[in-house]
Amino acid sequence: MAELVDKQMEETEDDPIMPDEVDPSEGSLQQNISISSLMLMDGGSAGSLEMIPSGSKSSSYRSSENCAKFPDHIKQKEDMEIQDVVRQYALCFLPAKSLCRFKTVSKEWLRWINCPFFVHTQTNHFRHISGLFCQFPGESPSFMSLNPVAYGVPNPTLCFLPEPVDARTSCNGLLGCQSRLGDNAYYICNPVTEGWRMVPKPNLYHGPETAIALAFEPDILNFEAQYELVCAVTLPDRTALQFEIYSSRTNSWRVCNAVFLELDALPLNGDGFYTRGFVYWETKSGAVLVFDLKEEEYGIVSLPPSRKPTGALTDMRGELCYLLPHKEDDAWSIEVYGNMDMSLQCIIPLHSEFLGHLVDGECRALAFVNDDTLIITLGTKVIAYHARAHRMEWVSDARTDGFVKYFPYVNSFCTCGPFHA
Incomplete structure (x- = not known):
């Protein structure tokens, strides 16, 4: 035998x-x-x-x-040799910019990084916030990397799209943008791969007050990215909101039955963000509009009475939180509010010995990312402050000509689906 x-x-x-x-x-x-x-x-x-x-x-x-x-x-x-172990088990945990450089290691690595199976695996394993996209009125989008060596995109102005756009929302590696031209068309794109999809025309009229949020949760069981663009649309004939949702699964829009009629909570203060099945928009009246994407129902959460324009609504370890800078004597701190009642949860001190001369500048909270990092502007600088290590890193120079929307971005290979004109 x-x-x-x-x-x-x-x-x-x-x-x-x-x-x-x-x-x-x-x-x-x-x-x-x-x-x-x-x-x-x-x-x-x-x-x-x-x-x-x-x-x-x-x-x-x-x-x-x-x-x-x-x-x-x-x-x-x-x-298996060490290069085989790294290729099969370690590369999927790296950001897209590093992986683009590793394509030059060998033809075998090039084929592996380009294959759809690896792209899908990297999308599900790499969720680290890599930087912030921002949009100034009348200018092209820009990107601020938390680590320029590891994180980056080839065209941060999004010039690969067929027309000039404003970047408005981001979720797990995908960007939601809108045309600056008269048709106001929506685009979903990945700035790393320069892949994009043009969203069909919605059923409702989306005026300038329409606030949007991109909802994308990578799924290990689905190779094609499935995402939704949630729009809170102000009805022109009455002071009310209706929700219209675009689904990449069907490549079509649907209008929800829920109509937001609480006039004292309107209008919305810009675009929102998605986390764990819910979309959040801050309102100018000091409240948060919460939309349950699964049940397609809405609710209201009050912001702290002490809220200021320098505060920020953010996702903190998967929970909705409000960051509020506070200065006492010569020391800055960030007050963190959370839970359904938006009560004070903790205070993160910004040690003056690490801030140096910037302690005299105005502080604005932008976001909380990667479990322990505060993104703030202090004076003329954008700073990443690591709360556990009490360590500060310079990110970029800050603009002082008005408040601009910043939203976190993940340096991922995720796909946005086939092109639709």
Whole structure:
């Protein structure tokens, strides 16, 4: 029996149909085929040398006996070299900019990073906030990287799109933009891959007061990105809001039955953001409009009475929070409000010895990212302040000519679906 198996193995190795190298995504399938072939050669076929009754040997015994020697084209874990381990298990945790550089390591790495399976895996494993997109009135979008060596996009002005746009919302690597031209068309794009999709024309009239939010949650079971663009539309004939949602799954819009009629909470203070099934918009009246994307219902959450224009509504470790800068004597701190009653949860001190001369400038909160990092403007600087380590990093120079919307961005390879004109 052993001689027969060895002979069959030699013929398999010499077979020109079997490749010397196998794509990692196909390895498991070919391994199963090889193991099945070996099992058929032993005891399970009419032409075998030895008939083994079904009850005399267990399947685990037959597998261990016949699979002692694997085909040479299948790499066992103990035979993998360090570059194989890095390629298969580590690269998916890296940002897109670093991966674009690693494409030059070898042709094998180039094929691996470009394959759809790896793109899907990286989208699900890399969720680190890499920087902030911002939009100044009358200017092209810009990107501020938290680490220019690791994070970046080739065209932060989004000039790869067919017309000039304003960047308005971001979620897990995708951007929601709107044309500056008369049609006000919406676009969904990935600034890393420069892939984009033009959203069909909505059913309702989306005027300048319309506030939007992109909702995208990568799913390990779905290779094609499925996202929704949620729009709070002000009805022209009455002071009310209605919600219209674009779905990439159907490439169409739907109008929700819910109508927001609480006039004392209007209007909305710009675009919102999505986290864990809910969309949040801050209103100018000191409240938060909450929209449940699954149930398509809305609710109202009050902001702290001490709120200021320098505060920011943000996602903090998956929960809705409000960041409010506070200065006492010569020391700045960030008050964190949360829960449904927006009560004070904690105070994060900004140690003056790390801020230096910037302590005399005005402080504005922008966002809380990556579990422990505050993004703030202080004086003329945009700063990333690491709360646990009490460490400050300069991000960019700040603009002082008015408040501008900043939104966090993930440096991901996620796709935005096929192009639709």
